[in-house]
Amino acid sequence: MLLCQICKQREATVHFTRIINQQKVEMYVCEQCARENNDIKVNINKLLHSIMGIDNVEGVEEQPFMIKKCENCGMTVEEFNKTGMLGCPKCYEVFDESIKTMLKRIHGNVKHHGKIPGKLSGKIQEARTLNDLKTRLKHCVQNEDYEQAAQIRDKIRAIEKNKEH
Amino acid sequence: MNKWYIDKGPDSDVVISSRVRLARNVKNYPFPHKTTPDMQQEIVEKTKEALFAGNQKMLEIFRYIDFAHLDTIDKAVLVEKHLVSKELLESNRFSGLLLSNDEQISIMINEEDHLRIQCMATGMQLSKAWEICNNLDDLLSEKMDFAWFENIGYLTSCPTNIGTAIRASIMMHLPALTITGYIKPILEALGKLGMAVRGLYGENTEASGNMYQVSNQITLGKSEEDIILSIKNIAQQIIEQERTLRQELFNQNRIRLEDKIFRSFGILRNARLMDTKETLKLLSDVRLGVDMGIIRDIEIQDVNEIMLLIQPGGLQKKTGRVLKPDESDSYRAEFVRQMMNRK
Numbered sequence: 114m115l116l117c118q119i120c121k122q123r124e125a126t127v128h129f130t131r132i133i134n135q136q137k138v139e140m141y142v143c144e145q146c147a148r149e150n151n152d153i154k155v156n157i158n159k160l161l162h163s164i165m166g167i168d169n170v171e172g173v174e175e176q177p178f179m180i181k182k183c184e185n186c187g188m189t190v191e192e193f194n195k196t197g198m199l200g201c202p203k204c205y206e207v208f209d210e211s212i213k214t215m216l217k218r219i220h221g222n223v224k225h226h227g228k229i230p231g232k233l234s235g236k237i238q239e240a241r242t243l244n245d246l247k248t249r250l251k252h253c254v255q256n257e258d259y260e261q262a263a264q265i266r267d268k269i270r271a272i273e274k275n276k277e278h
Numbered sequence: 279m280n281k282w283y284i285d286k287g288p289d290s291d292v293v294i295s296s297r298v299r300l301a302r303n304v305k306n307y308p309f310p311h312k313t314t315p316d317m318q319q320e321i322v323e324k325t326k327e328a329l330f331a332g333n334q335k336m337l338e339i340f341r342y343i344d345f346a347h348l349d350t351i352d353k354a355v356l357v358e359k360h361l362v363s364k365e366l367l368e369s370n371r372f373s374g375l376l377l378s379n380d381e382q383i384s385i386m387i388n389e390e391d392h393l394r395i396q397c398m399a400t401g402m403q404l405s406k407a408w409e410i411c412n413n414l415d416d417l418l419s420e421k422m423d424f425a426w427f428e429n430i431g432y433l434t435s436c437p438t439n440i441g442t443a444i445r446a447s448i449m450m451h452l453p454a455l456t457i458t459g460y461i462k463p464i465l466e467a468l469g470k471l472g473m474a475v476r477g478l479y480g481e482n483t484e485a486s487g488n489m490y491q492v493s494n495q496i497t498l499g500k501s502e503e504d505i506i507l508s509i510k511n512i513a514q515q516i517i518e519q520e521r522t523l524r525q526e527l528f529n530q531n532r533i534r535l536e537d538k539i540f541r542s543f544g545i546l547r548n549a550r551l552m553d554t555k556e557t558l559k560l561l562s563d564v565r566l567g568v569d570m571g572i573i574r575d576i577e578i579q580d581v582n583e584i585m586l587l588i589q590p591g592g593l594q595k596k597t598g599r600v601l602k603p604d605e606s607d608s609y610r611a612e613f614v615r616q617m618m619n620r621k
Contacts, residue, residue, distance in 0.1 A: 185308070186308040186309075186312045187312075188312070197436055197437075197438075198309070198311060198390075198435045198436050199309065199435055199436070199437065200308050200309060200311075200312040200435075201307070201308035201309055201312060202303065202305065202306075202425035202433045205427065205430065205433055212437055215437055216430070216437060216440065216498060219437070219438055219495075219496070219498075220440075220441070220496050220497065220498040220499050221496070221499065223429070223430070223498065223499070224429055224430075224498075224499060225427075225428065225429055225430050225431030225441045225442075225498060225499070226441075226499055226500055226501050226504075227431055227432075227441055227442035227444070227500070227501045227502050228412070228415075228431070228432075228442060228501075228502060229426075230419050230423075230424060230426050231416055231419050231420065232419065232423075233426070237428060
């Protein structure tokens with residue numbers, strides 16, 4: 114459960130983004146805090162939209178990712194909300210933020226860990242292996258398993274050396 | 279050539295069949311519901327080309343079925359065999375099916391996604407089905423570029439399928455768990471584990487004939503092998519429980535269990551009118567009887583075959599014409615009688 118960033122007690126159900134000092138700030142708050150906090154001014158009627166990751170928060174100056182339509186296939190956010198279907202591969206970039214939130218809700222984890230198409234596999238596979246090794250190295254060091262850590266470190270070095278050549 | 283379902287797979291006393299399907303979309307094209315007829319035709323041609331060009335083996339194994347040239351009976355049969363979705367046949371899209379001779383492997387074109395690569399196998403054979411799909415995907419990928427992003431994997435028209443875009447499912451026969459009511463907590467637990475449970479004929483259908491289809495819901499964040507492994511592990515536990523309960527039912531009240539099974543067998547062997555629902559219900563008892571060695575006159579493969587062919591489309595295909603409902607019931611009863619009295 115994600116806790117509200119204001120009261121730190123209830124579950125956060127409202128997600129919004131604001132631009133503060135040219136920086137994108139993301140907030141996760143509960144419904145009650147959202148209602149009480151004048152600064153946020155959430156329109157509760159539009160809460161549902163936040164489930165799809167579409168932020169409909171009044172009083173927020175600018176939302177750079179709020180592109181409403183995919184120029185490639187003509188898909189709109191409204192149509193997506195209605196049908197749950199995207200129009201083309203490009204939609205995944207256009208509605209990136211909305212989809213990310215939705216994917217998190219469905220799959221819990223937003224990074225692909227499965228098959229890589231044959232033509233791309235070499236480079237990406239290498240990067241993925243390297244990433245996995247680094248995570249494992251961190252775990253080993255945390256658990257003070259230095260023998261295992263040394264082995265993993267050597268593997269990482271070998272891959273990185275290979276990359277330079 | 280024998281069809282794939284005329285066979286007995288591993289753990290076939292509980293698992294009827296395994297199925298894996300992969301969704302793929304061709305790069306630089308909108309998803310099927312946003313394509314023009316010209317684009318749809320191009321996708322069909324590209325896919326055929328990728329499978330067949332310079333590949334004699336594939337030409338021998340696969341044939342292309344154009345839906346535009348199919349009559350309603352043939353269409354119904356394809357749906358009943360889980361080879362084509364009803365939605366696709368009802369859509370006006372230019373679409374078709376690449377189908378292997380044994381009907382085990384298929385590629386549905388221009389459904390919800392451009393390609394749906396599917397493989398079925400009897401019993402518990404998810405890994406084998408995945409391997410076949412994976413190889414076919416590799417082969418197609420040599421000549422086609424599929425839409426794929428590093429972080430979210432294969433792109434699908436519905437974001438629920440993104441990532442591996444794999445749906446792995448097994449069809450299980452769980453009479454003992456159903457009769458005793460133990461199925462309920464299992465179904466609830468499956469939901470919590472990210473698995474979907476459906477009836478025999480897919481989404482929104484109830485579990486007829488004590489058949490349950492279990493499939494993964496999560497497609498992103500795990501590898502294909504891990505997804506299959508988690509279904510296999512869960513299935514193994516369900517299989518053990520079902521077997522234990524069957525034995526317990528037998529030990530506790532053998533006569534009652536035998537009576538139930540032989541009554542159903544008797545009806546199937548003698549009735550003159552049978553609707554699909556009743557047939558499936560009685561077949562479930564007979565299947566249990568065959569699996570437990572109580573009925574020895576027929577084989578489990580016969581039960582599998584009956585189950586697939588007693589549906590309206592299958593019957594009409596057998597008789598060669600469109601049947602009215604009561605006519606269907608009469609032909610169904612006749613067909614079942616023949617199969618059940620073969621020995």
